[in-house]
Amino acid sequence: MMKLSEANIGSRCKIIKIDVDKYVKTRLEIIGLTEGVTVKLVRRAPLGDPIEINLRGFYLAIRNSDADKIQVESL
């Protein structure tokens, strides 16, 4: 178990637990970032934040502060 924000660029991992507040969690879930989905960390922005992830066939940018609260399992 580790944080999504700590994953290596290019690595795949499975979302275990999303521990952000309920509103943000719903926002993440409806766009497809649900517990159990496999994501790939694509890149970090030039200033280190936000990060871009690949899931369900599309690309999504989220902030480190949110990714910090997402527990993942490396695949």
Add this chain to the structure above:
Amino acid sequence: VNDTIALIGNPNCGKTTLFNTLTGTYRKTGNWTGVTTESKDGLYKKDKRIKITDLPGLYSLNTKSDDEMAVLKYLKQTPPKAVINVLDGTNLERNLYLTLELVSLNLPTVIAVNMYDELLNNGIKLNVKKLSELFNVPVVPISALKGLNVDKLISVAMRITEPLKLPNNGSKQTIGNGYAIIESFIGEVLTKTTTRAERFTLKADAYLTHKYLGVPIFFLITALTYFLSMKIGGAIGEVIEKGFIVISKALEKSLIDKGAPTWMISLSCGAILKGIGTVTAFLPQILVLFICMAIIEQSGYAARIAFILDRFFRSFGLSGKSFIPMIVSCGCTVTGLMATRTIENKNERRMTVFLAPFMPCGAKTAVFGWFSYEFFGGSALVAASMYFLALISVAIFGSILKKFKAFKTNDGYFILEMPTLRTPSIKDVISTLVEKVKDFIFKVGSIVILVSAALWLLENFGFNGYTHGRTEDSFLFCIGNAVKFVFYPLGFGNWQASVSVLTGIFAKEAVVETICQVSAYPQTLFYNKFSAYAFMAFVLLSPPCIAAISTAKTELASKKWLLCMLMFQFLAGYSVAFIINAVGILLNNVIGLILLLILGIIASSIKFVIKTKGKCVSCRACSRGEKCQNAKRFTT
């Protein structure tokens, strides 16, 4: 109109492109989230009895956000005959989630899988029959851009009566369950391989958002935009200006030959025709800027800008999301302000409405173009520098606004879809241009002619009637002189420049129009480059035109906040112009230097007072101290 068909789907799935194809209109499109923020009706061009409604893009119907509630309210109050659920075929898994939620609407629905041409080109197989069986509704694969199957889609939509059904008898209690239903069948519906466009995007993004190259590329693209606008647009503009001079002379001659009175010649040639000519000369420049902006938006690069700059803007209390309206504002502030609707956080939205008008819109760029030709030898860098001055001002004034409770935002929440990069469609770029030209003709036909005529009246008449060419007796002279004292500290305290600033309220193009009309030698109005630059900065940052102000009023939904915004923008423009002019004076004499030093001391002491007032020990971002939720995070 007999029947209504509503288009509903995720953001950036191509609803508006479909709407434009169906209705033959030119609604603004873009390759990123949230370009459409208001529902719009249009008539199907092949059968005017059918009304098509384009709804804002949604990811869900059940999270009770403002835009979702608006769509739900609309569907409840005026239930359409049928709903077309538009899906992006290249992003089907995510797009189908909304389809699951549409089941609860219980409205007759047809599913349209958009970008079918791209699926075909990449050898991706879509099982239309299977998808249709799963949801118990017809499925039509379409290409909104190329017009493939769109008429078939409408004829299918007009016949259907069946609502959607949940596939596989599943139950959708949680969002996770919903996605599990989709996962259970997606493999049978679509063979998933990456498309060529996706592979290209991955490669291009490696440079566009590169750790070291990303930011320089952004600066380069911006500078290039203004360079093209100034050079190409400027060159065509010069030809137009010369053309107008020829027309004006010919008209003047024929009027004299016919024995027309002097006032008539001066009004028609000296005022109205000259005004139209001055403003029309900017049209090519504005159009080139709009082409560049359309390419940036429709290629999907705009989302990359938000991605690159999010970290930078966050330190000023803004997110990449509020940067989207700012990029749009570079075309037109009105559309930029409308784009603030995608920001969910009310405080952040308010802040964006306050700050987005700083960005140089097409009309302001025209003013800067004129100034850079008159004072800076036609340098495109001067025009581009205004863009960066706007960014810096957003940063500085954003961090000032952040100190106030009404603008404080929760840190951290930012979700932005990164769209696949696409070649901008020529049709869409042209349609943007057509809209802009129409807009411009309307502006010239109404505001510019009115302003010219009004200026002429005010310039030629005074308290003693007709001035016989003595400007000192005119109303305009009185008005300008009454307000010019305000602008003394900014370096352009003369009546001509003051009047120009005032007419800028109607339309920013009118600023240059006025300067040219009231002064034969505009260069003499500014004593050096600094005061000219200060004037440009004031035009950039001071309150926008009347159209943008009324949009801001709608977005803020409060007269009090609108007043605050106007005062804030005036003060922002005033202080920045003051500083620029002061630097100019400083470089010229000693008294200025001392004055500036004193001001610097005052400013830094104010900053010191603000900084040391009750800050949280742990993160210094707020005044809640130990009670702050984030305190723990920062102390560990």
